[in-house]
Amino acid sequence: MSPNPGLLKLDLAIRGVSLDQSLRNRRDLFHEPSVRGPIARCLELVLPGEVLVSAPADEAFTADSPYRLTQDAKGFYLETDGERSEVGIVAPPSYYRKKTRAGTPMWRVGSSYGPYIAINPASRCAFSARGSHCRFCDVSNQGVDRTEPISVEDVVETVRAAFADGAIEFVYLHIGYIEGDDSGVQFIEPYVRAIKRHFDTLVAVQLQPPREDRWIDHLYAIGVDAVSYSIQIHDEHLLAEMCAGRVEQVGRQRYYDALAHAASIFPNGTVWSDLIIGLEPAESTQSGIDTLVAMGVLPVLSVFRPLSDIDLRDHPMPSIEDVAPVFTHLFKRVLEAGINMNWVRDLSFAVTPFEARFFADSDTPIPSGLGPLYRSKLGNMAVRNLSKLRRRLRVRQVSDSYGSSNL
Amino acid sequence: MSQPNNFVVDTRPLWILVLQRMKQPVLLMIGVGLYVAVRTLLVATDLSPEGHRALAVFALCVFYWVFDVLPLMITSILAIILLPLTGVLPAKEAYALFGSEAVFFILGAFILAAAMMKSGLSGRLALVILSRFGHDPVALLRGIFILNATMSFFMSEHAVAAMTFPILVEITAALHLPASRANYGRSLFLAMAWGSTIGGVATLLGGARAPLALGILREVTGESYSFAEWAALNIPLTLSLSVAAWFILRTFFPIGTPDVSKAEQAVDEKLMKIGRMTLQERIIAVVMLGTIATWIFFGEHFGLANIALAAVVLLFALGAVEWRDVEGYVNWGLILMYGGAISLGSALHKSGAAEWLADHTISSWASGPVSVVLMITTAAVMLTEMMSNSAAVAILMPLSIAVAAQFDLDPKMMAPLVAVPAGLSFILPIGTPANAMAYSSGYLRVRDLILPGLLLHGIALVIFNCLVWFYWPLFGFKY
Structure with missing residues (x-):
């Protein structure tokens, strides 16, 4: 049975994920955020249902996490209680x-x-x-x-x-x-x-x-x-x-x-x-x-x-x-x-x-x-253009009103 | 960095905003449809083909002017383009009408007013008058009314209101008048707006609509007015309307007895700040007085536009103004608008369209000269409340001249008959910039002015019509 992506996201956000030995030195997978960098090193995981989570990893408190990230030739997997789900990793750009x-x-x-x-x-x-x-x-x-x-x-x-x-x-x-x-x-x-x-x-x-x-x-x-x-x-x-x-x-x-x-x-x-x-x-x-x-x-x-x-x-x-x-x-x-x-x-x-x-x-x-x-x-594209159209309709410049009244 | 006050977010339902935005393209298309309808559907066997086409152009322009579909001057340019394109007038003739004397008179008057404003002369004049009259609340109010009315004899009423407005803002601030419930604040701004409007119809300098009417009159009939003749014809109206407006102002907006010593102090402080009259101001004052005297005594001999432009040249020759000083003050758009309106008026007349239109409208509805005069003046007053007074003149003048011929009225009388009522806007902010400024003070709402404004309109129509029948004959008009 596939896990509930919402519950999984929450649990991962709270407890983090431990890494398989093979992934310990994969610095290319970690996001080093500009502000949070030294605080919580995170992996950006894409869970089933296209749910995105920033999961702390390789931190002291994540060592006890029930979740373990592994990898094989086909992809990445999240393992817990003997169950295995395929996940994606958003690599740092x-x-x-x-x-x-x-x-x-x-x-x-x-x-x-x-x-x-x-x-x-x-x-x-x-x-x-x-x-x-x-x-x-x-x-x-x-x-x-x-x-x-x-x-x-x-x-x-x-x-x-x-x-x-x-x-x-x-x-x-x-x-x-x-x-x-x-x-x-x-x-x-x-x-x-x-x-x-x-x-x-x-x-x-x-x-x-x-x-x-x-x-x-x-x-x-x-x-x-x-x-x-x-x-x-x-x-x-x-x-x-x-x-x-x-x-x-x-x-x-x-x-x-x-x-x-x-x-x-x-x-x-x-x-x-x-x-x-x-x-x-x-x-x-x-x-x-x-x-x-x-x-x-x-x-x-x-x-x-x-x-x-x-x-x-x-x-x-x-x-x-x-x-x-x-x-x-x-x-x-x-x-x-x-x-x-x-x-x-x-x-x-x-x-x-x-x-x-x-x-x-x-x-x-x-x-x-x-x-x-x-x-x-x-x-x-539709959302962007509708947003622009809405703004054009709603926003008036006060100086335009002066212009239209021929002041 | 832009300021937050620059933006307003309209939170009405989007469909209303979409409809509002669609207004202009829809109106543009209706105008085109109107043009096509007049060209194709209107059966007028007694109208020449040129007249038929001129009428279609006129219908299009009237529609665009009335509904403000395009800026006034752009509609005028459209008229200039369409007249030769549709074969109503040769291109050379259509464009040559831009060179009307009236257009250059307006240009000269704008530059002279700009020199007075830029040098600070007009502001000084206003402050001096206010410091003389502003000792008690009623006297201050009266001073503002008279100041605006008399200054509008010599410069555009819009410029006068624009000059007085900041002074009044300072006065009301000094008096701590609350915007929502201060009759005195209302009265002050209304005195500014009504004073400028009523004074502006007295001479040819008060507003550009009078020169426009004269321009169309001259192009169509070859006749015109001297500066003094126009003023003599209209000053009685200004005087009697001033009295009426004053009583309406006092009756509808009782002011009590506010302490105006702080206002007096504010005016004195401003006077102190500007110091003695500069040489530049003195030169401009002398040239201005000389120009007015020449307009009055030698206007017919030298021509109004010649005198205005000669005064402009003299100001530049004496180094009293620089081009960059006046450039921003001249309403170039209005000048373009007038050129186009004069061309259209002339085309309507030459093609016979004006006569045909008069036949089928006012002439068929009117029973005699009295009703003709009443119809034209009422139409002018109503139109000017809803649209630019220049556009009202551009629409009514060609028609009125044609009607005059059919009722044995002197076509010359049509210029003041249209231009003067077209200058009398007392209610809506779109009627004239002076009203718009008064509203922008925050002291006035439209509902404050509906009853007093309508009353003043009624009185103005009665007085004006009485003057037409009992006073104008002194100037040789026969009915």
Whole structure:
């Protein structure tokens, strides 16, 4: 019997995978992400059902994993309890070995995960600078070892190289917290504009909510196709305890208000918020899912991992039994709300609502879904062009109005 | 880096937005359909083939002007292209009509106004007047009304409103008037808009629609007006409408007794900032006064356009302005629009299309000269609220001149009969840029102006028609 890909993804994300002796020295299989590099060395595995997972491997805590990765002449296999399933491995793209014209190694500019390249062009999250970083954050303690932001040129060159490798389909820009009314919208604008100018691609952005909604409109107007303001923890008191910066600098309610506004501006299914599962009680996460879904926002669940470099390194890991009902709830609620699940997909670090279908109750109807269409070249092109058309219809420049009134 | 205020995201259902975006191509096609329909379906045995084709071009242009399908000037260029292509006029003749004296008069007037604005002379004049009159709220309001009305005698009413607008923004800010419920704020911006509009119909300088009407009149009949004649004909209307507008303003927007000392202070501070009158301003003031005097006393002898352009040359010769100073202030699009409109008006007349159209519209509906005048003035007022007043003139002038001949009316009277009511827009922001500016202040909503604006329109029509019948005969018009 083939394993449930959703359960398998979760278990692999939590417990990692041990490597067969023959694979121990295969450095070419490992992704060395620009930010997480020293923290968790991961293998990008493609599980049955085209489910992508970033599985920790060759780490101390993965030695006890019940999963073992092996290889023969035909391919790679995941072995557990005597059962064997064929899996794919997404090898690190060749652009990782290149440098930009300015001499920056491209792997430090952007990491590819599944169909997207993730780029954090900012130098440092202001929450960290203020000593109020999120306690589960694996980036803050490690810091980003650069004093200047990555240049727009470096970003464009890296994205071009990633596209040339055929490694990616879209671009995901994420920054921590940047102080100011716009929370980094103006910082990220030149990157978005440059990417849109050079490539026919979708751009997703993750940042902190701006103080005023007009900056969210601005983000959409400049070409951002999907946006995320991640609340991470729904429980008010736990959020204050875990993420002092988010509460003090932005405010919990502002996350929800900004998400609600973004959901009214961006296309259905393109506004998402991460919730970490395993830090707060399951009921609280489910309540967070309900709150987000009610405003048309897609919840994306990341399972908490007690990595060695984070403040919460001693926090217990959640068990599959604890988290599975939350995914069941997630899928059911998103399906009921009619939120498009096809935009936010193929995340190796988190479980999307579409992947949560593997946890659905037997009485929940599973939609046939347009997933394969979205993944196809034709579907991808249609999505890009529909996104552009929608923006052309919705966005007006104020100066155009002056022009039309002959002022 | 672009600013967030530059963008507005329209969250209405997408199908509405799609329909809205399809509006222009659909309207473009309807215009073409209208042209083809007039060419192929309209049976007019009493109309020459050239007239038939001219009528089709006119229908197309009217449709595009009314529904703003293309920018006004582009529709005019389309007319210029179509007239020779359809054989209505030889190309040489069609393009030569761009050289109408009226077009060059408008160009000269734009450049003179630009010199006044760029040098700061017009702004200084405004501040001086306001500092003299603005000691109490009513006096300040009256000062703004009179300032806008009188300055519109000498420069485009749009330019006057644009010049006064930032001063009023500062005054309302200094007075801390809340945008949502400040009658005084409403009154101030309305005094600016209505003052400019009412003053703008007094002379040939207040708006370019009067020179356009004169241009069409001259091309069709060879007749024209002197500067003084036009002003004498229309100043009584401006005076009586000013009084009416003032009472409507005070009645509909009671202002109480706000303390305007801060506004006075703001005006004084601005005056202090600009310092003494510069040599450049003095030169421009002298040339401007001389130009107006020459228009009044020697306009007929030298020609209005000649005087305007001579004044422009003099300003450049004296080094009072530079080309780059005025280039941005001249509305080149409007000049193109006027050239095309004059060509179309002339083509309609020469081909007999204007006469045919008059026969089948106003002439068939009107019972005599009184109803003709009433119909034309009402049509002009209604059209100008919904579209550019220049387009309203371009549409009505050729028709009105043809109607005049059929009712034994002097065709010369048709220029003010069309151009003056076409300048009287009191309600909608699209009527005139002065209204649009008043709305952009945030103090006014359309519903605030429906009743007072309609009342003022009614009074304007009554006064204007009375003047036509009882005052204009003094200038030799016989009915």
